Amino acid sequence: MSVKYIPVQWVPTKYVYDAVLLVCVAVYILVFLRLGTPAADFTRPVDGAILRMRAFGTCAFLMLTLILCIGPLAQLDRRFLPLLYNRRHFGVLTALVALTHAVYVLNWYYAFSPTPPLEALFYSNTSFGQFLGFPFEAFGIFALVVLGILAATSHDFWLAFLSAPVWKRLHLLIYPAYLAVVAHILLGYLQDTKNPTFALIAGAGALGVAGLHLAAWARRPEKQASQEDWVEVPHWREIADGRARIVSLGGDERAAVFRGGQKLSAVSNACAHQNGPLGEGRIIDGCITCPWHGFQYRPGDGCSPPPFTEKIPTYRLKLDGERLFIDRNGYPPGTAVEPLAIPEGALR
Amino acid sequence: MPMDILDIAGIYGLLGACVAVVFLLWGIDRVDPNARGAWTFRPLLVPGVVLIWPLVLWRWWRISRGETLGKRHRPPRLAQDYLALALALAIPVLLVAALLARQNGPYERPAVMLEGPAAEQDKSAQ
Numbered sequence: 001m002s003v004k005y006i007p008v009q010w011v012p013t014k015y016v017y018d019a020v021l022l023v024c025v026a027v028y029i030l031v032f033l034r035l036g037t038p039a040a041d042f043t044r045p046v047d048g049a050i051l052r053m054r055a056f057g058t059c060a061f062l063m064l065t066l067i068l069c070i071g072p073l074a075q076l077d078r079r080f081l082p083l084l085y086n087r088r089h090f091g092v093l094t095a096l097v098a099l100t101h102a103v104y105v106l107n108w109y110y111a112f113s114p115t116p117p118l119e120a121l122f123y124s125n126t127s128f129g130q131f132l133g134f135p136f137e138a139f140g141i142f143a144l145v146v147l148g149i150l151a152a153t154s155h156d157f158w159l160a161f162l163s164a165p166v167w168k169r170l171h172l173l174i175y176p177a178y179l180a181v182v183a184h185i186l187l188g189y190l191q192d193t194k195n196p197t198f199a200l201i202a203g204a205g206a207l208g209v210a211g212l213h214l215a216a217w218a219r220r221p222e223k224q225a226s227q228e229d230w231v232e233v234p235h236w237r238e239i240a241d242g243r244a245r246i247v248s249l250g251g252d253e254r255a256a257v258f259r260g261g262q263k264l265s266a267v268s269n270a271c272a273h274q275n276g277p278l279g280e281g282r283i284i285d286g287c288i289t290c291p292w293h294g295f296q297y298r299p300g301d302g303c304s305p306p307p308f309t310e311k312i313p314t315y316r317l318k319l320d321g322e323r324l325f326i327d328r329n330g331y332p333p334g335t336a337v338e339p340l341a342i343p344e345g346a347l348r
Numbered sequence: 349m350p351m352d353i354l355d356i357a358g359i360y361g362l363l364g365a366c367v368a369v370v371f372l373l374w375g376i377d378r379v380d381p382n383a384r385g386a387w388t389f390r391p392l393l394v395p396g397v398v399l400i401w402p403l404v405l406w407r408w409w410r411i412s413r414g415e416t417l418g419k420r421h422r423p424p425r426l427a428q429d430y431l432a433l434a435l436a437l438a439i440p441v442l443l444v445a446a447l448l449a450r451q452n453g454p455y456e457r458p459a460v461m462l463e464g465p466a467a468e469q470d471k472s473a474q
Binding site for chain 1: 353354376379380382383384385386388389392393395396398399400403404407411427428429431432433434435436437438439440442443445446447449450451
């Protein structure tokens with residue numbers, strides 16, 4: 001929040017989060033290597049290098065699967081929100097694990113010919129015209145490049161420099177990358193292995209990601225079909241004190257209607273930092289607090305408290321009898337709007 | 349053809365490295381006040397600049413002209429929703445297609461005893 005950049009903004013919870021991550025990855029790799037040999041396909045010799053590349057490859061897939069589950073899980077159940085807070089470190093670690101997998105592959109399958117390994121990787125299979133036998137390595141390369149870009153642009157500087165919408169668009173590449181990883185596994189390892197364990201885990205994980213995203217899709221805020229300036233806020237009486245209801249204003253725009261005591265205020269649902277969902281946050285010390293990284297804004301004008309300088313758009317609200325409406329034409333970021341007083345007895 | 353891809357990637361990376369040197373030593377102070385005097389975090393930005401340097405140059409140019417992106421508070425929500433939906437629909441299709449295409453390997457096939465060359469010669473002699 002408007003302070004000089006440092007390499008990593010460590011806080012105690014991030015230390016814990018990262019330590020748990022590292023321990024989990026180390027335990028997974030060690031257990032895989034320990035148990036992997038007897039469980040490996042006995043019709044072919046599986047040596048240490050192959051086992052290690054499989055350990056890191058499967059680990060990267062499972063980590064990516066978990067990362068993609070966190071978003072919809074947090075949408076469906078607030079208890080998963082803490083997992084979102086440090087997801088960028090999770091992503092960087094995933095990219096490093098995937099890179100380790102790729103290095104093992106290059107230094108084993110492509111290392112023993114006069115052709116340089118990278119060239120051999122591109123040359124060895126060019127059957128792009130067929131489904132079975134498709135060069136599944138291409139999917140892996142694409143996913144690795146995307147993971148590299150996302151990890152390399154995860155510092156806060158990139159958010160500020162690229163702007164949150166551009167940064168977000170860049171990071172939406174995670175969806176095609178995950179699909180590429182699934183295709184990489186299904187057309188590669190799954191076609192070859194006789195051991196169903198990982199095939200079942202991979203299928204369940206990928207279907208789990210698909211199911212969670214469908215469930216989150218079904219729980220989106222209701223779309224407002226009307227093109228009128230004033231959009232009705234449904235179920236506004238059920239907004240708990242300090243909490244909000246997210247309203248879709250059409251297109252990409254969403255607002256969060258917050259209740260602070262007996263007053264209602266509306267601001268953009270997108271945090272100025274990383275476009276986090278402010279409406280899933282709450283009012284702490286009189287300020288709307290983003291659930292992702294704790295950025296704060298005053299409900300009355302959408303400004304961060306000094307010395308911070310972030311601003312978000314604000315919206316007008318009006319009561320028409322029992323119904324609450326929001327003006328879909330937001331004010332410029334940081335514009336003061338008088339909070340709407342709730343009449344006595346209007347809340348349940 | 350693959351050599352071409354590697355050559356292009358090499359040239360792209362080299363240009364990216366040049367952009368990284370200029371941007372991180374000179375340009376970054378002009379586009380972000382929070383970067384002024386902050387040096388320890390800059391090495392972390394090198395891979396990012398090398399990978400997306402055309403985007404870096406575009407943003408640098410826009411910021412130096414004083415242009416801001418108008419829809420900062422409109423994240424690509426719809427694009428994310430549709431991408432997530434497309435992912436959710438594509439995964440089961442891909443899974444079923446891969447399982448259908450999977451060929452049985454030697455493990456599932458019953459073993460067949462092949463006749464050796466000597467046995468074939470005996471047959472032809474008879």
